[in-house]
Structure formats: structure tokens, C-alpha cells
Amino acid sequence: MPKLPTLELFFAEFRRSWIQFRRYPAEAIGGIFIITSVFYGLFLSAQYVAGPGLSLGDRLDSIIVGYILWTMVTFILFDISGTLQREAQTGTLEQLFLAAFSTPRLFFIRAVASLMIQMILIVTILGLIMLLTSRFLAFPIVLFLPLLSMIFGAYGLAFIIGSLTLLFKRIQQLFAVVQFSLLFLIxxxxxxxxxxxxxxxxxxxxxxxxxxxxxxxxxxxxxSWDRLAIAFLNGGVYFTIGILIFRWAERRTKQQGKLSGY
Incomplete structure (x- = not known):
């Protein structure tokens, strides 16, 4: 089978993600409504408990940033494992592992293409939260650098969770634990x-x-460029660990003959 160039594969996966996004608009709208409503509900609850004199200042801005980052990381973390579960359910998982590309590269490119679509939802959610809370964040051009370091770390964890999905197929309870642990962490x-x-x-x-x-x-x-270097080192280490664990899980699953099972 001839190998597709990486860029061509990316555009193919991006087109696939965009078609799915357009075909199920209710799911996207529902996600925006739920995620925004949860934050706004917590915001109103805090205002009610603290009284009309509540003034969080830049602390509220920090909370908004943390919540949006958590939303983005959640999309990333469960993209790879969700793909594995869906492919296993439909019986096409084994075909992905027979593709011309290495499996980690294939899943990474698919996840990045999907994230670019999901960023539409994330930006929309951020805009709605800023309007509802009347707090408007700064968007310097350099913010994409620490954001990129976070994305690398998130994909590292995504490959670790994907490894567990590959081995055990159903790990929904672990999803909830990881999801809320990350909310606290971020x-x-x-x-x-x-x-x-x-x-x-x-x-x-x-x-x-x-x-x-x-x-x-x-x-x-x-x-801070020193802290940025630490952030990239952190993201790179977790990404490398995630890839290595995923490759081990792939070999282990193939040895056990459980690749096509569910």
C-alpha cells in the first residue's frame, strides 16, 4: 500500500472531522450550552453565597482561564480513547492498526485535526462566559507558546488513557476520575x-x-521565558511517555489477540 504524505493525511482527517461536525450540529450546540451553563451556575452560586459585595477581580479571570483550559484538555484526553472505543464497537479497530502509517502517528494526526474543529466550540464557550461574567481576558500573541506546551502534555496523557482503552476496552469510570482530577489540577x-x-x-x-x-x-x-522552557520540557516528557506506553500497549494487545475484540 503506498504511503500518504503526512500533510495529505492531516487534511483527510480534518475533512472527516469537519463533515462529522456539520452533520451533528445539535451535539455541538448542546455541548456549548452545557459547559457554559455549568460555569455560569457556579458563578451565580458563588455570588449568592458571598453576597452583593463579592469582587474577585483577576481571580475570576484566572478561574475562567482554568475552566476553559480544562474544557480543552478534556476534549483532547478523551478523543483518542473515544476513537478506540468507537472503532472497537464497530469492528474496524484492527483495520486502523493495519494502515500505512504507524498507529501513534495516525491517532495523533486524527486527534489534532479533531482539536482544530473543537477549538470553534472552545472559543465560543469562552466568548459566552466573558459576556455573562463581564470579564474580558487579554489575548497576547505569545499565548500560543504556553498553550502549545499544554497541548503536548495533554496528548501525552491522552495516549496513556488510550493505552488503557486498548487493553481493557471499557474504562468509563476512570474517565470521570481523571476528568475531575484535572479540573483541580489545572x-x-x-x-x-x-x-x-x-x-x-x-x-x-x-x-x-x-x-x-x-x-x-x-x-x-x-x-517568562525560563518558565516557558520548563513548560515545554514538561509537555515533551509527558508526550514521550504517552507514546512509549501506547506502543507497549499496542504490542501487548496484539500478543494477547485482543485487538479486534470488544
Whole structure:
């Protein structure tokens, strides 16, 4: 079978994701409504408990940044595992592993193409939250750098979760645990920790990049290039670990003859 160029494969996957997005608009609209409503409900609850004198200032901006980043990371994390589950259910999983491309590259390109479509939803959700809360974030051009470091780390975790899906097929309960653990992890202002806590935060997945984005978008602080280097190192390490674990899980699944089973 002749190999497709990587760029051609990306555009094919992007077109596939766009067709699916257009065919199921109710799902996209429902996702926007639910995610926005959850945040706004929490915001109104906090206002009610604290009274009319509540003034969070840039803390509310930081909370908005953390919530949006968590939404994006959630899309990323469960894209690969969701693809694996759907392909296993329809009986086409084995065909993907026989493709001309290596499996990690295929799933990574498919996930990136899907994320570009999902970014439409994420930007829409962010815009609605800013309108509802009357808090408007800053968008300096350099924010894409820490965002990229976070995306690498998120895909590393996505491949780890995908490995578990490949081995066990159904891990929905784990999804919930990971999802809400990440909400705490990404929303916590680890960039304000001191001493040993700050050192620990450098090893937690995606937290260095999330801290930089809070500084840029909520506090209007200039980008720290030293912390950016740490963020990219963090994302690169988790991405590499995720790929290695996924390759091991692929070999293990093939050895056990469970690739086509569900």
C-alpha cells in the first residue's frame, strides 16, 4: 500500500472531522450550552453565597482561564480513547492498526485535526462566559507558546488513557476520575506556590503552561521565558511517555489477540 504524505493525511482527517461536525450540529450546540451553563451556575452560586459585595477581580479571570483550559484538555484526553472505543464497537479497530502509517502517528494526526474543529466550540464557550461574567481576558500573541506546551502534555496523557482503552476496552469510570482530577489540577494556581511546592508543580502535567496562561490572560504579566522552557520540557516528557506506553500497549494487545475484540 503506498504511503500518504503526512500533510495529505492531516487534511483527510480534518475533512472527516469537519463533515462529522456539520452533520451533528445539535451535539455541538448542546455541548456549548452545557459547559457554559455549568460555569455560569457556579458563578451565580458563588455570588449568592458571598453576597452583593463579592469582587474577585483577576481571580475570576484566572478561574475562567482554568475552566476553559480544562474544557480543552478534556476534549483532547478523551478523543483518542473515544476513537478506540468507537472503532472497537464497530469492528474496524484492527483495520486502523493495519494502515500505512504507524498507529501513534495516525491517532495523533486524527486527534489534532479533531482539536482544530473543537477549538470553534472552545472559543465560543469562552466568548459566552466573558459576556455573562463581564470579564474580558487579554489575548497576547505569545499565548500560543504556553498553550502549545499544554497541548503536548495533554496528548501525552491522552495516549496513556488510550493505552488503557486498548487493553481493557471499557474504562468509563476512570474517565470521570481523571476528568475531575484535572479540573483541580489545572485550576489550582500552582504558579503561586513557593519552595518545595513550586518544585513539585514543575513535574505535574500541564501545570507550568496553565500558570503561564493565567499570567498572560488574567494578570497581564509578561511571558517568562525560563518558565516557558520548563513548560515545554514538561509537555515533551509527558508526550514521550504517552507514546512509549501506547506502543507497549499496542504490542501487548496484539500478543494477547485482543485487538479486534470488544
Amino acid at each position: 485550576s489550582t494556581p500552582t504558579e503561586e506556590w513557593e519552595g518545595t511546592g513550586k518544585l513539585i508543580s514543575y513535574f505535574l502535567p500541564m501545570t507550568p503552561g496553565a500558570g503561564l496562561l493565567r499570567d498572560l490572560m488574567a494578570r497581564q504579566i509578561d511571558l
